[in-house]
Amino acid sequence: VMTQTPLSLSVTPGQPASITCKSSQSLLHSDGNTYLCWYLQKPGQSPQLLIYEVSRRFSGVPDRFSGSGSGTDFTLQISRVEAEDVGVYYCMQGRHLPLTFGGGTKVEIK
Amino acid sequence: EVQLVESGGGLVHPGGSLRLSCAASGFTFSSRWMHWVRQAPGKGLMWVSDIDTDGSTTYYADSVKGRFTISRDNAKNTLFLQMNSLRAEDTAKYYCARDLHWGASDIWGQGTMVTVSS
Numbered sequence: 001v002m003t004q005t006p007l008s009l010s011v012t013p014g015q016p017a018s019i020t021c022k023s024s025q026s027l028l029h030s031d032g033n034t035y036l037c038w039y040l041q042k043p044g045q046s047p048q049l050l051i052y053e054v055s056r057r058f059s060g061v062p063d064r065f066s067g068s069g070s071g072t073d074f075t076l077q078i079s080r081v082e083a084e085d086v087g088v089y090y091c092m093q094g095r096h097l098p099l100t101f102g103g104g105t106k107v108e109i110k
Numbered sequence: 111e112v113q114l115v116e117s118g119g120g121l122v123h124p125g126g127s128l129r130l131s132c133a134a135s136g137f138t139f140s141s142r143w144m145h146w147v148r149q150a151p152g153k154g155l156m157w158v159s160d161i162d163t164d165g166s167t168t169y170y171a172d173s174v175k176g177r178f179t180i181s182r183d184n185a186k187n188t189l190f191l192q193m194n195s196l197r198a199e200d201t202a203k204y205y206c207a208r209d210l211h212w213g214a215s216d217i218w219g220q221g222t223m224v225t226v227s228s
Contacts, residue, residue: 029212037214039155046205046221047147047155052214059216090155094213098171099145099157 002091004102011081012110019105021074021091028071028095035094038067038076041104042087050089051076083109112136112217114206119222126196126226132189132206132219140164140184143209146191148202149221156202159191160209174200196226 001024011017027034037052049058051067054074064079078085086109091102118130132144146158159170159180168180179192189206203223207215 033212035212035214041155046218047207047215048218049210049214049216052211058210058214088154092155092157092213094211097169099160099213101155101157104154 002093002100002102004089004091004105006105007103008106008108010108010110011078013083014080017078017081017085017107019076019089019091019107021069021076021102023072023074023093025096026071027093034070036067036069036074037092037094038065039090039092040085040087041090042084045087047090078107081107081109085109112208114208114217114219116204116206116219116222119204119224121225121227122196123228124197124226127192127194128196128224130191130193130204130206130222130224132191134187134189134208137208137217139182139187144180144182144189145207145209145213145215146180146189147205147207147215147218148200148224149205150199150202153202157213158204160213161189193224196224198226200224201226 003022038050039047041047055067088104113135115133145160161168161180177195181190203221205221206219208217210216
């Protein structure tokens with residue numbers, strides 16, 4: 001089970017934002033990697049990959065997005081929120097079957 | 111351009127069947143694991159199934175196991191999801207997605223809507 005908090009976030013442009021994701025079991029694999037990723041689903045669009053393996057930023061993702069954590073506790077941080085960052089953020093674990101998503105965090109701009 | 115285009119969705123009665131397709135282009139389809147993920151109206155994302163590069167290994171969510179079958183035709187660059195014994199709770203937009211690494215998907219289609227209703 002992946003538990004995301006908060007459920008929603010209202011952020012002033014230029015301010016930071018943080019979303020946490022807690023897994024009910026460790027996502028660390030014996031190969032040394034941890035399979036936790038983050039997606040953003042903008043309104044009316046398909047999800048887009050932001051971060052994979054906890055902290056690896058996907059190609060083209062702005063460096064204001066960063067991921068951290070280990071084991072069962074993870075965080076997505078946006079250093080300075082911009083208007084284009086609105087949408088629902090999901091964490092997802094790929095370590096155990098079935099693959100599971102967090103419930104989502106809706107980010108809106110104040 | 112790397113692209114995934116789903117098709118085959120529609121309205122079906124409970125107990126009915128549908129076959130979804132996902133046409134891939136712009137990349138070597140046969141070298142990538144693929145996923146189906148669904149999203150019920152107004153709800154979050156749920157992983158449905160995935161398949162390895164040659165179709166020999168497949169996995170399913172418990173809620174669809176025994177009713178859904180994932181497959182692929184690498185010669186035609188197409189992913190499929192055969193859905194049988196459909197239930198109202200299967201109503202969702204179904205996305206196909208290309209695996210980047212261990213479940214993280216870097217390319218998603220636009221989705222195809224499946225509505226199960228009498």
